[in-house]
Amino acid sequence: MNKIKCVIVDDEPLAISLLESYVNKVPFLELVFSTENPIEAMEYVQNNASDLIFLDIQMPELTGINFMKILGDRKKYILTTAYSEYALEGYDHHIIDYLLKPVPFERFYKSVLKAQERFMPAGSAEPTHFFVKSSGQQHRINFKDILYVESIRDYVNVKTREQEYIVLDTLKSMEQQLPETSFLRIHKSFIVNLNQIKNVTTRKIMLITEQEIPVGESxxxxxxxRIK
Incomplete structure (x- = not known):
């Protein structure tokens, strides 16, 4: 599918900057507009293509709730708020999710995965690849080619038969990006591709490349x- 075109509306510049950085990390999102002014955002949305609006609830000129009332169901929304009591009111407008500030990337990513499901056509196939940023470039990696993913302090190593990609990310975030049907976390530091396993013991697995990976007790x- 095409990228989801995103608009960010928030009266706090730091909140906008954070969400912009998050959107730019996610391959299936595209930032098309951001503003501190909800009136300006309303004009943009009514005259330009967009799909998903990250919308602050508490804004002086126009609240996020009133913003949604005006636009109706023409767009999908993820609310951002510092006040959890607004969450239930937001859901009355059939929004996708709400994010409580300050927003950690892990929570943001879960939210946009929900959005991706909403935009995915019925019956569409499971994604076959994703993009990771390594050595200053975005690399396309086919899921079937991944042997394992290893946590290395503040980075992860995405290992394929041909290459390693060192990515600034967490193993938990990576786990959420990989298809559950093919990948499994087997250790605090390792996720493996189940299709690349040759044999299994209680303490380790052997990949088809003859590499051994430890299995954590928990x-x-x-x-x-899973392998049964």
Whole structure:
């Protein structure tokens, strides 16, 4: 599918900057407009193509709730707010999700995955690849080519048969980007492609490349259940 065109509306410049940086990290999102002024945002949305609006609830000129009342259901929304009591009111407008400030990337990513599901055509196939930023470039990696993903302090190593990609990310975030049907976390530091496993013991797995990966005790039963 095409990228989801995103608009950010928030009266706090720092909040906008944070969301902009998050949107730019996610391959299936495209930032098309951001502003501190909800009236300006309303004009943009009515005259330009956009799909998803990250919308602050508390703004002086026009609240996020009133913004949605004016536009109606023509757009999809993810609310951003510092006040959790607004969440239930927001859901009355059939929004996708709400994010409580300050927004961590992990929570943001879960939210936009929900949005991706909404925009995905019925019956569409599971994604076959994703993009990671490594060595200053965006690299397309096919999921089927990944052997494992390893946590290395503040980075992860995405290992394929041909290459390694060192990415500034967390293993937990990476786990959320990989298809659950093919990938499984088997250790605090490793996610493996189940299709690349040659054999399994209680303490380690052997990949088809003859590389051994340790199995964490707390992950063992889940692994054994999955491979059955």
């Amino acid at each position: 992950y063992r039963m889940h692994l054994l259940t």
